[in-house]
Amino acid sequence: MIQQGGAPGSGSARPAAPRGDFPLQTGADHLIRLESITKIYGSGDAAVVALDDFSLDVGAGELLAVMGPSGSGKSTLMNILGCLDTPTSGRYWFGGEDVSRLNETQLAHVRNRRIGFVFQQFHLLPRLSAWRNVELPLLYRGEQDRRALALHALDQVGLSNRVDHRPTQLSGGQQQRVAIARALVTDPDLILADEPTGNLDSVASRDVLAILRDLNQQGRTIVIITHDPEVAPVAQRTVVMRDGRLVHGVAA
Numbered sequence: 001m002i003q004q005g006g007a008p009g010s011g012s013a014r015p016a017a018p019r020g021d022f023p024l025q026t027g028a029d030h031l032i033r034l035e036s037i038t039k040i041y042g043s044g045d046a047a048v049v050a051l052d053d054f055s056l057d058v059g060a061g062e063l064l065a066v067m068g069p070s071g072s073g074k075s076t077l078m079n080i081l082g083c084l085d086t087p088t089s090g091r092y093w094f095g096g097e098d099v100s101r102l103n104e105t106q107l108a109h110v111r112n113r114r115i116g117f118v119f120q121q122f123h124l125l126p127r128l129s130a131w132r133n134v135e136l137p138l139l140y141r142g143e144q145d146r147r148a149l150a151l152h153a154l155d156q157v158g159l160s161n162r163v164d165h166r167p168t169q170l171s172g173g174q175q176q177r178v179a180i181a182r183a184l185v186t187d188p189d190l191i192l193a194d195e196p197t198g199n200l201d202s203v204a205s206r207d208v209l210a211i212l213r214d215l216n217q218q219g220r221t222i223v224i225i226t227h228d229p230e231v232a233p234v235a236q237r238t239v240v241m242r243d244g245r246l247v248h249g250v251a252a
């Protein structure tokens with residue numbers, strides 16, 4: 001078992017790890033720092049340790065792929081990274097802020113302001129046009145220039161020519177691109193994608209991955225949780241989970 005090197009939170013300037021080691025991100029430029037995170041569901045005999053002393057840094061501007069077999073803790077990790085759930089123990093630093101002890105209202109604030117989500121099922125509202133779907137996160141925060149921001153986000157995913165289409169008038173890949181635009185429109189620090197290619201054929205998958213890679217090349221931090229081996233080539237780093245732990249990390 002390869003465990004993360006260095007004391008979490010030490011913040012000391014360590015030399016870059018050689019290729020093939022992990023984590024590669026150290027120092028002050030990380031957006032995410034998970035320190036010895038444990039997540040236990042249930043209690044007593046029924047207790048399940050879904051994350052077991054799990055530590056990981058994600059650099060600002062990194063595109064990280066997280067892989068692992070069913071039950072290895074990927075969704076649990078996603079829920080914690082996305083501030084949808086809190087760890088049983090350990091600390092989660094997001095942009096320098098300890099978010100592991102926030103209450104539900106505070107978590108919702110971090111989630112809505114700083115994280116964009118992309119899911120396997122696109123979760124678009126069927127009665128709304130593409131741009132109306134994309135503006136939704138802005139409605140909740142009372143933003144003024146919603147249409148302009150939504151059109152800009154749709155342009156970033158190559159859908160300027162589909163802004164008035166409804167989801168049923170779009171292909172699966174296009175729907176996922178609308179969902180990515182919706183995740184982008186708030187200009188989040190992190191895009192968190194859970195199996196973003198899970199419902200797509202190989203052509204649409206490549207399309208969506210190319211867009212995520214482009215966004216990353218523009219500086220966006222992205223974490224993709226996936227079974228899809230096609231994701232690893234677009235990622236700067238792939239880590240593999242098993243039984244709630246990191247077992248393998250590879251630099252691209």
Ligand SMILES: Nc1ncnc2c1ncn2[C@@H]1O[C@H](COP(=O)(O)OP(=O)(O)OP(=O)(O)O)[C@@H](O)[C@H]1O
Nearest residue numbers: 041042048049050069070071072073074075076077
């Ligand atoms: N709400 C819950 N209550 C109890 N146990 C849970 C709960 N959610 C997940 N688990 C358990 O925690 C472990 C990790 O589950 P998790 O959903 O994170 O795995 P996963 O890697 O996302 O799997 P998959 O690839 O099948 O989606 C599993 O053993 C699972 O049974």
Ligand SMILES: [Mg+2]
Nearest residue numbers: 071074075076
């Ligand atoms: Mg899962």
